[in-house]
Structure formats: structure tokens, C-alpha cells
Amino acid sequence: MTLDIIIFIASVVFGISLYWSETKSNGLYRAINKLTHSKELQMKPENKKGFFVNQEFIPRLIYVNLLFIIALLFLLLLPFKIQADFYVSAVVGTLIGVYLGSFVVKVKGTSENLFDSVVDTGKEIIDDIKTKEKEAPEFVKEDVNSTAVEAEEKTTHTEEPEAPKKSARERLKDKGLLK
Structure with a gap:
């Protein structure tokens, strides 16, 4: 039982490494594809398909x-005696490892893309702030100067008496909405 668990865990790790190595280079699959397919049906260079990928x-x-059949046949040809009882756990573990590897590679790819987009957005925001900061003092100075001048003009013009304003009731009476 413990040997079965050890083989299962080792085959999960083996499946993850198979998937990861095939995402880096699918040369064996590409070579077999060239042997078995005509020139028109061969894989395109940008195609990432492999034995386990896609x-x-x-x-x-x-x-x-x-x-595993090829590995068992090779091991059966060796002069020492082996047991093939753990074939099922090795196959199942490898399949689980392949799917775990595909999940890890996809999560890693999306997290890198997400991180890159966040960094790019942050750089754009910082650049916008820097460019607005350079432009802002000129506009702010003009706005501050113009508001200061307007405030001085108001203070000089407020000395003159203003006409008394009508109340809300009087304005409504003027419009004919009240009697």
C-alpha cells in the first residue's frame, strides 16, 4: 500500500514535469508530425500542440x-525481475500530474499577464501625473492670478450700493403664479 502511494505521488510529479517540459519545447511531437503528415497538413511553427499540451x-x-507500456516492455527486457502491479496508479497519477501541470502553467501565464498589465497601467498613471504636474503650474498660476484679480475687483466694486433683491414671493407674483 505504501509503495503504491509513493508511486502515485512520483507519477504526479512526473506528469507535472512532462507537461512543463512540453510547454517549453514540443520538438518530439513536431518531428513525429513531420513524419506522419504531408507538407500541407503539418503543424504551423506557432502551434504549441504536443502529446499533452492542447x-x-x-x-x-x-x-x-x-x-508506460514502452517503459514496462523495456523493464521486462532487463535481467532482473520487476512487478507491473503499479501500472494503474502510475497512469492515473501521471494524468493527474498532467492536468495539475496545465493548471499551474495557465495560472502562471495569466498571473504574469495580469501583473504586466497592472504595472503598465501604473506606469501610465504615473506618467500622466508627471505630465499634468509639469503643465499644471502654468494653468494654476494663470487661474490663481485671474481669481486674485477678480477678487480685488469685487472688493473695489462692492463699495457701491447694490439694488435690493426681490423676495421669492415677489418674483412668483411677477410671473403670475401667486395672487
Whole structure:
């Protein structure tokens, strides 16, 4: 039982490393694609598809099974005796590891994109503040000077008596809304 758990955990880590290494370079899949497909049907250079990357569940299951069958055949050819009882836990663990690896790679990619967009937005805001700060003193000085001049003019003109204002009732009577 403990050996089964150890093999399961090791195969999960193996699946994560398989997915991660295939996201970096899918050279083996690309080489097999060149051998099996005509020139028109071959993968485009920007295509990231691989044995585990951008595949559905059934192709991933087939590729993991083929990988372990080849490994077991190789181990059976060796002169010492091995047990193949842990095949299922190794396959299941590797599939879980592949899906965990795809989740980690996607989260890492989106978090990097999110971080980059936040940093770019922050830089734009800081640049806007800097440019407004350089332009603002001229406008502020003009506005401050003009308001100061207007305030002085008001103080000089307020010495003259103003006409008394009508009350709200009188204005409504003028409009004909009150009797």
C-alpha cells in the first residue's frame, strides 16, 4: 500500500514535469508530425500542440498508456525481475500530474499577464501625473492670478450700493403664479 502511494505521488510529479517540459519545447511531437503528415497538413511553427499540451482527455490517456507500456516492455527486457502491479496508479497519477501541470502553467501565464498589465497601467498613471504636474503650474498660476484679480475687483466694486433683491414671493407674483 505504501509503495503504491509513493508511486502515485512520483507519477504526479512526473506528469507535472512532462507537461512543463512540453510547454517549453514540443520538438518530439513536431518531428513525429513531420513524419506522419504531408507538407500541407503539418503543424504551423506557432502551434504549441504536443502529446499533452492542447490535447483532449482521450489522446492524453492514450499517450500516457503508450509511454508506460514502452517503459514496462523495456523493464521486462532487463535481467532482473520487476512487478507491473503499479501500472494503474502510475497512469492515473501521471494524468493527474498532467492536468495539475496545465493548471499551474495557465495560472502562471495569466498571473504574469495580469501583473504586466497592472504595472503598465501604473506606469501610465504615473506618467500622466508627471505630465499634468509639469503643465499644471502654468494653468494654476494663470487661474490663481485671474481669481486674485477678480477678487480685488469685487472688493473695489462692492463699495457701491447694490439694488435690493426681490423676495421669492415677489418674483412668483411677477410671473403670475401667486395672487
